[in-house]
Amino acid sequence: YCFTGTFSYGQRKHCEQAVAQRGGRSGNLTKETNFLVIGAYATESWKHSSFGNKILRAAEMRSDGLPIAIVSEQHWVSHLDSRQYF
Secondary structure: OEEEOOOOOOOHHHHHHHHHHOOOOOOOOOOOOOEEEEOOOOOOOHHHOHHHHHHHHHHHHHHOOOOOEEEEHHHHHHOOOOHHHO
């Protein structure tokens, strides 16, 4: 997992702890990343922010054939109790 943006769930470290508690790993966006989670407080100006670069990079990685899912915070939170995503 890689997290970008601002989250209603809490600080990024809390999101990363939630993943670790469920047996997953989180960190920077790499070829090993399976999910990019975008914080709920994304704005219209996302392209001009630092987290916008992660979104664009993840989209490029996906276009290159890497199986990375780009999901909203809401989607991620709704699956926290599902082992399917960890």
